[in-house]
Amino acid sequence: MTINRSYRKIKLQYIGRKEIRRINFTEASFKKMLLLSAIGLVVVLLAIFVTLLISSLPSIKAIGVGFIYGKTWDPVVDHYGGLPFLIGTLLTALLALIISIPFSLAVGLFLGEYFRSGVISGIFKNIIELLAAIPSVIYGFWGLFVLVPLVRSLETTLGVPPYGVGIFTSSIILAIMIIPYSVSLTAQVISLVPANLKEAAYSLGATRFEVIKNIILPYTRSGIFAGILLGLGRALGETMAVTMLIGNSHIIPTSIFSPGNTMASVIANEFTEATGDIYLSALIEMGLFLFVVTTIINVIGRRVIKRFSIN
Amino acid sequence: MKTFYAALVATTLLLSACGGGKTDETKTDNGKTEEPAIKEILGAGATFPFPYYSKLFDVYNNEKKIKVNYQSIGSGGGIKQLQSKTVDFGASDAPMSDEELKGSPSPIVHIPTCLGAVVVTYNIDGNPGLKMTSDIVADIFLGKITKWNDKRIKEINPDAKLPDLAISVVHRSDGSGTTYIFSDYLAKVSSTWNTKPGKGKSLDWPVGLGAKGNEGVSGLIKQTPGSIGYVELNYALQNKMPIASLKNKSGKFVTANLESTSAASNVDLPADLRVSLTDTDAPDGYPICSFTYLLVYKNQKYDTRTEAQAKGTVNLVWWVIHDGQKYAKDLDYAPLPEKAIKAAEANVKSVTFDNKPIL
Numbered sequence: 001m002t003i004n005r006s007y008r009k010i011k012l013q014y015i016g017r018k019e020i021r022r023i024n025f026t027e028a029s030f031k032k033m034l035l036l037s038a039i040g041l042v043v044v045l046l047a048i049f050v051t052l053l054i055s056s057l058p059s060i061k062a063i064g065v066g067f068i069y070g071k072t073w074d075p076v077v078d079h080y081g082g083l084p085f086l087i088g089t090l091l092t093a094l095l096a097l098i099i100s101i102p103f104s105l106a107v108g109l110f111l112g113e114y115f116r117s118g119v120i121s122g123i124f125k126n127i128i129e130l131l132a133a134i135p136s137v138i139y140g141f142w143g144l145f146v147l148v149p150l151v152r153s154l155e156t157t158l159g160v161p162p163y164g165v166g167i168f169t170s171s172i173i174l175a176i177m178i179i180p181y182s183v184s185l186t187a188q189v190i191s192l193v194p195a196n197l198k199e200a201a202y203s204l205g206a207t208r209f210e211v212i213k214n215i216i217l218p219y220t221r222s223g224i225f226a227g228i229l230l231g232l233g234r235a236l237g238e239t240m241a242v243t244m245l246i247g248n249s250h251i252i253p254t255s256i257f258s259p260g261n262t263m264a265s266v267i268a269n270e271f272t273e274a275t276g277d278i279y280l281s282a283l284i285e286m287g288l289f290l291f292v293v294t295t296i297i298n299v300i301g302r303r304v305i306k307r308f309s310i311n
Numbered sequence: 312m313k314t315f316y317a318a319l320v321a322t323t324l325l326l327s328a329c330g331g332g333k334t335d336e337t338k339t340d341n342g343k344t345e346e347p348a349i350k351e352i353l354g355a356g357a358t359f360p361f362p363y364y365s366k367l368f369d370v371y372n373n374e375k376k377i378k379v380n381y382q383s384i385g386s387g388g389g390i391k392q393l394q395s396k397t398v399d400f401g402a403s404d405a406p407m408s409d410e411e412l413k414g415s416p417s418p419i420v421h422i423p424t425c426l427g428a429v430v431v432t433y434n435i436d437g438n439p440g441l442k443m444t445s446d447i448v449a450d451i452f453l454g455k456i457t458k459w460n461d462k463r464i465k466e467i468n469p470d471a472k473l474p475d476l477a478i479s480v481v482h483r484s485d486g487s488g489t490t491y492i493f494s495d496y497l498a499k500v501s502s503t504w505n506t507k508p509g510k511g512k513s514l515d516w517p518v519g520l521g522a523k524g525n526e527g528v529s530g531l532i533k534q535t536p537g538s539i540g541y542v543e544l545n546y547a548l549q550n551k552m553p554i555a556s557l558k559n560k561s562g563k564f565v566t567a568n569l570e571s572t573s574a575a576s577n578v579d580l581p582a583d584l585r586v587s588l589t590d591t592d593a594p595d596g597y598p599i600c601s602f603t604y605l606l607v608y609k610n611q612k613y614d615t616r617t618e619a620q621a622k623g624t625v626n627l628v629w630w631v632i633h634d635g636q637k638y639a640k641d642l643d644y645a646p647l648p649e650k651a652i653k654a655a656e657a658n659v660k661s662v663t664f665d666n667k668p669i670l
Contacts, residue, residue, distance in 0.1 A: 073515060259520050259521075
């Protein structure tokens with residue numbers, strides 16, 4: 001505060017009061033603009049929630065809480081239960097996370113600790129960023145033509161029905177899609193571990209692996225978890241690639257190889273030709289449901305991050 | 312929802328206004344007074360006949376210098392846009408239901424433009440041409456027949472080499488007129504199907520995998536040995552997919568092609584033409600067919616609509632059911648048979664402006 005005041009005094013000698021007022025005005029209006037943008041975003045989020053809620057009222061009235069635990073989705077008789085889709089969504093997203101964590105952690109360490117700069121690191125970083133830029137429909141196509149036959153032969157070997165498409169196939173594609181997100185955050189936080197901490201460990205005779213295990217990972221775990229959470233958010237809402245690979249069966253999946261469906265994918269599939277009022281409203285309610293589920297998972301995630309963080 | 316479609320149309324209007332200055336010019340050669348200029352005719356709806364309609368409207372623009380802007384947003388969307396009066400005509404693969412007609416501001420007439428068919432396609436070794444009866448198809452899609460070498464399939468296909476392979480059913484995952492027509496057929500021929508899953512654009516399928524669009528279904532079928540599914544006839548023809556011959560109501564095994572599809576509608580049609588063409592009495596007709604329709608208001612005087620715009624719309628529809636028919640076959644759509652054209656003519660003639668017939 002005192003520094004600021006003396007700075008102003010010095011400034012005053014050179015530029016005069018009028019100029020000061022102009023500068024103050026710029027400062028204030030800039031701050032106001034920032035505030036407005038922030039409020040704007042919050043308003044958009046609330047508006048989306050309210051719109052979804054209002055549009056899904058007819059379905060909420062007609063179906064009630066049965067929407068959450070109902071097992072059949074039958075537009076012919078206007079009977080809508082969302083449980084198979086909720087399970088499909090959570091199962092694919094969680095399986096994708098489990099598949100992606102070892103890879104994103106390994107690549108994050110590689111880029112954040114072993115090869116922080118240089119040609120190799122540059123090439124790797126660019127390629128991983130490119131992975132995030134590929135449109136999801138292309139992931140879907142690739143999955144359909146390359147991954148599905150592979151999974152089918154795996155299923156034949158395992159003796160389960162060889163659909164090729166299903167929960168497992170979608171989870172692999174989702175895992176590939178979310179890796180860039182968690183890698184970039186993981187690499188970032190790993191590279192920010194203070195050098196003196198690591199040097200202290202080395203001076204005590206720790207090997208590189210021990211430094212990673214005892215210094216880097218504990219120090220960065222909340223950041224790493226945030227990266228995983230970012231990926232989870234994307235996996236929950238991903239639509240196109242999943243629709244192409246999940247088999248779109250309105251049944252509760254019995255194993256990770258069985259076909260299923262997700263909330264986002266049923267909306268994408270059925271929205272264009274949903275003609276009945278309750279049908280349309282039920283699909284919008286599915287959107288609301290997805291919104292709520294994503295929010296709940298995010299809130300839980302933030303609490304976990306807080307608990308994980310070192311301070 | 313209404314506002315959303317309105318916004319959509321507003322955007323397309325804006326875009327076309329930017330793009331096509333040409334359409335505004337009217338030819339007044341030799342001092343002849345021609346009909347008052349109409350800028351553009353707007354339509355929206357079914358995706359199935361889109362290739363056919365784009366060809367037709369392109370020819371129409373070249374011949375008559377009237378631009379027709381057709382948005383293939385799906386039958387449901389087309390009906391909604393017509394109901395909110397943002398388009399001159401709607402288009403739908405299925406006739407409007409009584410409920411939908413009741414929800415419309417004034418009576419709507421159905422004008423069929425061509426026919427489509429839905430075929431059963433499959434992937435087994437060598438892809439022999441198979442014959443199927445309606446109850447075999449129903450039981451396969453109900454999950455009751457599970458193997459390709461099932462006794463009932465063997466019985467009517469004694470020459471075909473049928474493998475000991477599980478049948479995997481592939482159906483559409485997106486809401487679709489194709490599913491509607493297919494399930495309408497199955498509901499007619501199988502009482503079990505009629506009670507559950509019934510007929511509709513999306514169903515609660517008892518078995519099988521869902522794939523998006525004709526291309527998704529055919530992609531999955533081509534990849535999965537032992538699979539069976541249904542796609543539109545023109546899609547199957549263009550992609551040279553194996554097609555099962557079906558036994559029709561007269562007991563004849565009919566191969567799906569444009570002729571047998573047209574033949575299916577050569578029956579007595581109700582005046583409003585809202586008719587299902589599955590399992591018809593036509594002796595040479597393929598059993599899973601359907602009209603696709605243009606929809607216009609019977610009374611063309613509404614809101615600020617001009618007589619010229621109304622006349623332009625009706626003239627276009629008249630042209631589609633006559634001159635337009637010859638373009639259908641090249642694009643693998645089945646043209647209307649004589650009986651259907653006569654019935655459609657009567658419907659076009661019933662359209663009025665200010666209580667006076669337009670044609």
